[in-house]
Amino acid sequence: MEELKAEFLSELAKGLGEHQEKASILTEYEGHLDELLLSLRDMEDKAQVRGEIQSRFGTPEEIAAIWREELTVTPSKMKWLFIAVNVLFFAGGGALTLAHNLLDWSWLRLLWAELTSFPILIALIYMFFWALLGYEIGRGFGHKGKKLMRRTFILALIPNLTLMALTVFQIIPHEWFDPLLKETFILLCIFLTILLYPLCLVSYRWGKKASV
Structure with a gap:
């Protein structure tokens, strides 16, 4: 078992080359290998054990290739990508709300009526975005x-809090959001906002586990 573990880590180290996170990657995979090999302690066939390792983690070459590829995705790029998408959500929603209240277009009224008839669906789609944020970073x-x-969560949340403040203090007329601004929907929005960080955290842990 130890021989297979050493062989796997040696090949992984070779594949990673001069990767800046090489030491931490090897440490992480060593821990996962220990857990897996412990569960396979009754398996005597080395070829079968090797197959189980590769089935669970992939080959060292495949793992190294994934980590090398991820060097091209910088934390800054990832952070600003999600912030930009969230701003885009708000910009699109704001433009639609503004157009609905200022322009007397029948197709726009119809679109608004259709969208606002499924507020729960809109909320769930938005929650999925936040779950995706945590998962992809993990x-x-x-x-x-x-x-x-x-950091990404805090920055991406700014538009949410800004809109909430503008609405609560009626800087934006409540009538603009009819028929959404009902007490139940407001309470739902507050509840879901509270859930955003725990959702991101759970998704992050899931993504971190999936990266192994």
Whole structure:
């Protein structure tokens, strides 16, 4: 068992070359190998054990290739990508709301009526975006992505809090959001906003696990 583990880590180290996270990657995979080999301790056929290892983690060459590819995705790019997408959500929603209230277009009224008739669906789609944020950061940056996820979350949340403040203090007329601004929907929005960070954190851990 130890021979297979050493062989796997040696090949992985060779494949990683001068990767800047080489030491932490090897340490992480060593821990996962220990767990897997412990569960396979009754298996005596080395070829079968090797097959189980590769089935679970992939070959060392495949793992190294994935980590080399991820060097091209910088934390800054990932952070600003999600922030930009969230701003795009708000810009699109804001433009639609503004157009609906200022322009007397029948197709726009119809579109608004259709969209606002499924507020729960809109909320669930938006929650999926936040879950994707955590998952992709976890999958892309592993155990070092938590700080990035937290920073990205805080910055991406600014449009949400800004809109909430503008609406609560009636700087934006409540009538503009009819028929969405009902008490139940407002409470739902507050509840879902509270859930955003736990959702991101769970998704991040899921993504981190999937990266192995």
